[in-house]
Amino acid sequence: MGCFQSVACKPRIKHENIMVCDLSASIDRRPTVIEENSPIVLRYKTPYFKASARIAMPPIPRNETWVVGWIQACTQMEFFNIYGDLGMSSWELPELQEGLVRAISDSDGVSYPWYGNTTETVTLAGPTSKPACFTVSMNDNFYPSVTWAVPVSESNMPLLTRIKRDQSFTTWLVALNMSTQEKVLLQTVKWRMKVDIAVDPSKPLGSRARLTGRVHQDQPKVLTQMEPIPPNALVKPNANDAQVLMWRPKRGPPLVVIPSK
Known part of the structure; x- marks a missing residue:
């Protein structure tokens, strides 16, 4: 069976004969898991966002190379860790917050502009005489550490009372002609992850934190129309390198705890 029959191609989308x-795009239907086994940090692990697509690529007539895969950008981020009435630590993307950019690359920091370079992309070198069929997939989740103590203090006293996180992403399925840099957008997916954890620091380690708010995440939206990729979603820095950890006390000026890379 040829590629085009085997993928039963009533194509969802067809661009320049790329089908x-x-x-599929989904977030696992399970709650965020809280880990309280360290006296220094609370860790939590969110469910995974997963995206996968099966592609049928027509023969490539010329001596060209195409890469097909996933590109992701962060479009909004709130990530606060509250320490009672003392203040909060906050991971921030300053350029995004100040509205200087619309999105920041969420690449692995090596494979720009791609999210990664294992299952996330496939490279096809022409000329080829037959169509190619392949799958590209990606997954993403959060697994951070948050200090029980105020991050700028010398003390190890647990004072953390709340973790609030709300982050939005746009993920594109793209075919990129490496020879001409022509980009063919094949699909746009939007998703969001929210975490809300209440903490009672007076309780013993292992029983301080609990999830509040909704247990399951909203499922991703596969857009019916393509959304263009903002230029800086394709280049350095990625979100991990661009983020800054601030301490914002109730009284007194904010402090940079961890600068951007």
Whole structure:
């Protein structure tokens, strides 16, 4: 069976004869898991966002190389760790917050502009005489550490009372002609992850934190229309390198705890 029959291509989308046959995007239907086994930090692990697509690529007539894969950018981030009435630590993306950019690359920091370079991309070198069929997939989740104590203090006293996180992403399925730099957008997905954890620091380690708010995340939205990729979603820095950890006390000036890389 040829590629085009085998993928039963009633194509979802067809661009320049590149066909996207199956596309799935979901967030695992399970709650965020809180880990309280360290006296220094609370850790939490969110469910995974997963995206996968089956592609049918027509023969490449010329001596060209195409890469097909996933590109992701962070479009909004609130990430506060509150320490009672003392203040809060906050991971921030200053350029995004100040509205200087619309999105920041969420690449692995090596494979720009791609999210990663294992299952996330496939490279096809022409000329080829037959169509190619392949799958590209990606997954993403948060697994951070938050100090029980105020991050700028010498003390190890647990004072953390709340963790609030709300982050939005846009993820594109893209075919990129490496020879001409022509980009063919095949699909746009939007998703969001929210975490809300209440902490009672007076309780013993292992029983301080609990999830509040909704247990399950909203499922991703696969857009019916393509959304263009903002230029700086394709280049350095990525979100991990661009983020800054601030301490914002109730009284007194804010402090940079960890600068951007």
